[in-house]
Amino acid sequence: MRKPSIQLSLQTTSLIVGFMVWVLLSSLMTFIKEDILLTPVQVSIVTAVPVILGSVLRIPLGFYTDRFGARIIFIISFLILLFPIFYISTANTFIDLVIGGLFLGVGGATFSIGVTSLPKYYSKERQGFINGIYGVGNAGTAITTFGAPILAKSIGWQDTVRLYLILLLAFIVLLFIFGDRKEVRVKKSMVEQIQGVYKNATLWFLSLFYFITFGAFVAFTVFLPNFLVTFFGLDPVDAGIRTGIFIVLATAMRPIGGFLADRFNPFVILMIVFIFVSLSGILLAFSPDITWYTVGALSVAVSAGIGNGTIFKLVPFYFSNQAGVVNGVVSAMGGLGGFFPPLLLTAVNNMTGQYAIAFMLMSEFALVSFVIVVFLYYQEKFAPVKK
Numbered sequence: 001m002r003k004p005s006i007q008l009s010l011q012t013t014s015l016i017v018g019f020m021v022w023v024l025l026s027s028l029m030t031f032i033k034e035d036i037l038l039t040p041v042q043v044s045i046v047t048a049v050p051v052i053l054g055s056v057l058r059i060p061l062g063f064y065t066d067r068f069g070a071r072i073i074f075i076i077s078f079l080i081l082l083f084p085i086f087y088i089s090t091a092n093t094f095i096d097l098v099i100g101g102l103f104l105g106v107g108g109a110t111f112s113i114g115v116t117s118l119p120k121y122y123s124k125e126r127q128g129f130i131n132g133i134y135g136v137g138n139a140g141t142a143i144t145t146f147g148a149p150i151l152a153k154s155i156g157w158q159d160t161v162r163l164y165l166i167l168l169l170a171f172i173v174l175l176f177i178f179g180d181r182k183e184v185r186v187k188k189s190m191v192e193q194i195q196g197v198y199k200n201a202t203l204w205f206l207s208l209f210y211f212i213t214f215g216a217f218v219a220f221t222v223f224l225p226n227f228l229v230t231f232f233g234l235d236p237v238d239a240g241i242r243t244g245i246f247i248v249l250a251t252a253m254r255p256i257g258g259f260l261a262d263r264f265n266p267f268v269i270l271m272i273v274f275i276f277v278s279l280s281g282i283l284l285a286f287s288p289d290i291t292w293y294t295v296g297a298l299s300v301a302v303s304a305g306i307g308n309g310t311i312f313k314l315v316p317f318y319f320s321n322q323a324g325v326v327n328g329v330v331s332a333m334g335g336l337g338g339f340f341p342p343l344l345l346t347a348v349n350n351m352t353g354q355y356a357i358a359f360m361l362m363s364e365f366a367l368v369s370f371v372i373v374v375f376l377y378y379q380e381k382f383a384p385v386k387k
Contacts, residue, residue: 025049132255253305285359
């Protein structure tokens with residue numbers, strides 16, 4: 001196989017590109033609304049739709065990465081993404097945005113490629129940190145959230161979207177040249193792998209944990225740009241910068257979470273993570289102004305980011321023989337965790353005029369996860385058992 005460092009760099013930067021594409025609609029929504037008339041409910045649907053395919057496709061992408069290697073799967077994913085980007089750049093109706101947005105989800109699904117491929121190149125003692133570094137690819141959401149509104153102000157949102165076609169074509173070439181053609185392949189069928197894990201409660205516990213941590217990251221990423229403009233009256237560029245700070249902070253915490261999980265008991269780290277997520281949800285529910293809301297959001301960024309890095313340290317310990325499909329299931333649940341909150345927040349606001357109940361639900365889910373982590377901690381007696 002080619003040098004691990006080359007594959008880590010190539011796959012991480014490819015994930016950055018995938019995530020840059022994934023959040024195009026939410027990042028440009030304030031500009032899109034000026035040309036395409038959308039109701040608040042339609043806005044929440046359009047911004048949430050990319051999360052659907054970005055979640056569901058993570059299972060087959062993880063499996064096929066095991067079978068064919070990261071190089072081929074990344075290239076196919078980026079070729080597919082050329083269609084929705086061009087289509088969205090010509091959109092003039094709500095339906096156009098929904099169709100294009102659905103296929104943008106392929107960009108988010110690329111996450112399961114690297115978490116399946118990269119552990120093949122490193123020892124288990126380093127996999128938490130390595131997956132954490134790969135997770136820095138989440139920064140792609142920050143780049144688009146911060147940069148796309150600035151470009152849209154000068155060249156328009158349609159031309160801003162078209163620029164991503166050039167970026168994708170460039171990375172297709174890079175992956176073709178430098179991607180590893182000799183990556184270790186796993187030949188088991190998907191049905192066989194799923195049958196070997198779906199009855200294992202640990203799989204669903206890990207999925208719940210990632211549903212909370214990565215779901216919070218995705219939900220805030222797609223929700224904040226439009227929310228900060230409509231609720232707090234911020235300028236779209238200012239809202240993009242603030243959202244970008246949230247993303248950068250959460251992304252920077254991910255390798256730290258992996259690093260800590262390599263050196264300490266991951267369950268202890270997750271206990272702390274879920275306590276802080278719960279407290280952050282309470283703060284957000286009752287935050288009276290932008291200052292306290294910022295404190296609550298950044299607290300979510302730190303705790304969720306560390307949690308994201310910690311969870312993927314646990315997957316190889318429990319499911320080393322079914323890593324592809326398990327990584328896909330866990331990461332898919334994380335993506336779905338980002339789909340429902342924006343819709344829920346909009347629905348709650350329409351019914352009550354505020355968002356407190358929705359944020360309190362996040363807090364309660366985190367408390368439930370904390371209890372489950374405590375259970376696993378004592379059940380495993382401080383050391384996960386490889387199965």
